[in-house]
Amino acid sequence: MQAYSLIAPAKINLYLEIIGDRPDGYHELAMVLQSVALADHITVRANGTERIQVHCNHSEVPADQTNLAYKAVALMANQFPDAFSQFGGVEVTIDKSIPVGAGLAGGSTNAAAVLVGVNLMWGLGLTQVEIQELGAKLGSDVPFCVAGGTAIATGRGEKLSPLPSLDSLHVVLAKYRSLSVSTVWAYKTYRNQFSSSYISDDAGLEERRQRVHSGAIVGAIAQHDGGAIGKLLHNDLEKVVLPEYPKVTQLRETLQLFNSLGVMMSGSGPTVFALAESQAQAEAISSQLRAALPDPDLEIWATKLIANGIQLAH
Numbered sequence: 001m002q003a004y005s006l007i008a009p010a011k012i013n014l015y016l017e018i019i020g021d022r023p024d025g026y027h028e029l030a031m032v033l034q035s036v037a038l039a040d041h042i043t044v045r046a047n048g049t050e051r052i053q054v055h056c057n058h059s060e061v062p063a064d065q066t067n068l069a070y071k072a073v074a075l076m077a078n079q080f081p082d083a084f085s086q087f088g089g090v091e092v093t094i095d096k097s098i099p100v101g102a103g104l105a106g107g108s109t110n111a112a113a114v115l116v117g118v119n120l121m122w123g124l125g126l127t128q129v130e131i132q133e134l135g136a137k138l139g140s141d142v143p144f145c146v147a148g149g150t151a152i153a154t155g156r157g158e159k160l161s162p163l164p165s166l167d168s169l170h171v172v173l174a175k176y177r178s179l180s181v182s183t184v185w186a187y188k189t190y191r192n193q194f195s196s197s198y199i200s201d202d203a204g205l206e207e208r209r210q211r212v213h214s215g216a217i218v219g220a221i222a223q224h225d226g227g228a229i230g231k232l233l234h235n236d237l238e239k240v241v242l243p244e245y246p247k248v249t250q251l252r253e254t255l256q257l258f259n260s261l262g263v264m265m266s267g268s269g270p271t272v273f274a275l276a277e278s279q280a281q282a283e284a285i286s287s288q289l290r291a292a293l294p295d296p297d298l299e300i301w302a303t304k305l306i307a308n309g310i311q312l313a314h
């Protein structure tokens with residue numbers, strides 16, 4: 001029986017700006033997304049039944065149809081019913097390293113890996129773009145997670161333009177194990193507080209969408225200027241998450257005391273990251289943070305930026 005093992009990297013947001021409302025109820029965003037080496041391992045295999053099964057070694061990850069990996073198989077079965085009846089059900093095993101509810105796209109990258117794996121297992125021959133189009137039906141971050149690397153993301157987050165690789169840079173991720181933030185809550189709260197500043201006309205939205213391509217952080221990435229990138233990190237969702245989660249604010253302020261390129265919250269949080277120019281600098285930041293906040297609930301990863309999304313595990 002054929003099985004595929006895949007590596008599903010987490011993502012961070014180097015830039016997240018909320019521009020306005022969309023007719024579909026989502027927000028119009030201007031983002032720069034970045035893959036990191038911290039990754040889950042996913043295996044997809046035919047299970048000889050007609051069912052979809054999900055197993056995960058993390059107690060907070062549901063194994064039922066609410067899991068985005070489950071939804072990814074269901075979507076493939078629905079789109080390719082002949083392949084589903086030919087090859088039968090699929091068992092997905094998720095070996096989780098990416099923290100859950102963290103703002104690191106853990107669920108989205110698992111779904112992306114399932115789409116890539118099932119495409120191979122069923123011999124569908126879908127292109128990366130076709131897989132990304134299917135991924136957009138599952139979640140706004142899924143298309144990025146398929147291709148990964150460094151990219152501008154607009155629309156809901158699904159319209160992607162690749163940027164030059166930043167894979168010589170490193171990053172420290174820090175998250176309190178017991179804290180998680182609901183993405184739905186973060187965006188809803190932002191809308192309640194800031195919708196008066198949203199761009200609402202089509203021309204204004206299109207102008208802003210175009211402008212992100214010549215934004216300062218995009219220029220800094222093109223020049224591979226880590227110092228400038230660090231100063232230009234931005235995340236609008238900090239405005240609602242930080243006041244609600246004082247421990248995240250304290251974590252962010254503590255990370256800022258150390259020598260790094262820049263510090264920011266990722267996505268809807270509560271993970272905070274510090275960008276570093278070398279592995280040695282990332283390791284120094286990790287140990288300084290551990291010494292300053294010796295709380296066993298605080299998890300810290302020193303990892304690196306990478307230039308790829310889903311890959312086959314060797």
Ligand code: C5P
Nearest residue numbers: 026027029139140141156157183184187
């Ligand atoms: O697309 P995804 O299911 O990952 O998004 C989770 C939630 O985040 C959405 O239900 C929505 O509340 C919010 N969101 C948004 N605008 C976006 C992306 C996400 O409002 N562009």
